[in-house]
Amino acid sequence: MKFTLRQLEIFLAAAHHESISLAAQELSMSQSAASEALKTLESQFDIQLFDRPGKTLRLNELGRILRSQAEAMVEQARELELSFRQHSEIGHLKVGATLSIGNYLAVNILAQFMHEHPNAKVSLEVANTTAIAHQVRNYLLDIGLIEGDWNEPELDVIHWRRDELVVFCSAEHPLAEHGDLTDQDLVSVPWILRETGSGTRQTFERAMHGILPKLNIALELQHTEAIKRAVEANLGIGCLSKITLVEAFKRGNLVPLNVPHRHFNRDLSFILHKKKYRSAGLNNWLALCQRPEFH
Template sequence: MRYTLRQLEVFVAIAHEQNLTRAADRLAMSQSAASSALKDLENQFGLQLFDRMGKRLQLNEQGRLMRPKAEALLAQARDFEQSLLQHAEAGPLNVGATLSIGNYMAVGLMADYMKRYPQSAITLDVGNTRHIVDKVLNYDLDVGLIEGEINHPDLEIIPWREDELAVFCDRDNPLASNSTNLSDDDLRNAQWILREAGSGTRQAFDRAMHGLLPDLHIALELQHTEAIKRAVEAGLGIGCLSLITLADAFRRGSLIRLDVPARDFSRQLYIIVHKLKYRSAGINAWLELCQEQSDNHE
């Protein structure tokens, strides 16, 4: 074989970091050793994988074509090593989830995964839809759980669970005494506290409010669901979040659900995986758990 796994590791690390020094640090190598590994790989096949721009190394077209194949080979090698070392069915797994899913659903899935595969490490990265999509596309995450609707040629997008947004206010809000059948005028007159642009929740809200958005008074845009709930409880306005994030507050009565029958707040949750990502035993085990949860939810 005319290449080594170490050379592929160096190539992938540099592709990710776009900097030789950071890539070497990531692999616990000296800079000279990492540089030699890359040069040996390129010289062995008579090609150049990066454009050199000062200290920055930018993947060229040849490098972009090779990276997914290198990522897949390394993932297979790690999976094989995991089986040899631990005789485990699933190895390390890096999961990403959007905020509502990450804070209210993914932890339970992680607990189930760790019970089934106690020797397998798992990490969770929580962010908005744009953040998770970018991480999956860059191979930083093995799988993502997202709320937003996307369309990307490099991603496999798997429908997962049905969800619903809910409009809500605090107990002292005048709308709370007449919480049914809110009209478009009620929505126009309210002060809104919403998630930021780029989040799946905001995307679903904007779709539900089609035709009315220019007339809405958006007082605050916040990145965290808990911050929005606290701001609404403080009487700063009304909000709209996933029902799964509000169930406890509705039961306690600290927040009041408002009925908006003229608007459709239903939405789909999705699982995303890079199409060229090697489906390790860990990824397959995670997808199976997600499907089980979806079946139980139904």
């Protein structure tokens, strides 16, 4: 074999950071050693993996093609190393989740996973759907748990469970005792919504097809709790996942509104890179999520 796993690690770190100095820092080696190893890898096969404008690195087309194969090989090598050392087979699992899932579902799954695999190292990144998909696509996350639809050729989207959004208002709002809402009701009040790029916003906009341009969107907020507090303060009405509103409805400070002619159902899904090596930890996480208590 004419290349080493260390050379692949340097290539991948340089591709991620677009900087040989940052790649060397990540791998705890000198910049000159990292640079020499990368040059040796390229010269051994008479190829160029990066464009080098000035002092920067830019992954070229060949580099992008080979990156996913290198990622899979290095990941498998890490799994093999763990087995050789007789450590936990789970290793390090990097999970991403959208805000509603991350704050209301993923934490319980994470707790159960850590209980069953106490030697595992798991990190959880919480962001909106667009950000999670970006990180899965670039191998920064092993798996994403997202809301709504996502279509991208590099990613596999696997159905997980059903969810629905609920329109809601403060208990003191004039619509609280209104009964079924009409489209006229929906366009006559200010709305407080999640930001564009979130799965919740995507589902809301699809449900409001035909009247979306007429809606009065007063506030766009990134955090579910901030939206609930703003609605509770009577700044407008909101629309969030049912799983985020259970406790607020029990307390009675927020109340659901009926909009029977609009459809707010959606899927929660897993997203994975199609070329990502599916480690034991990743397969265990998927199996846990499919159990009845989480499904």
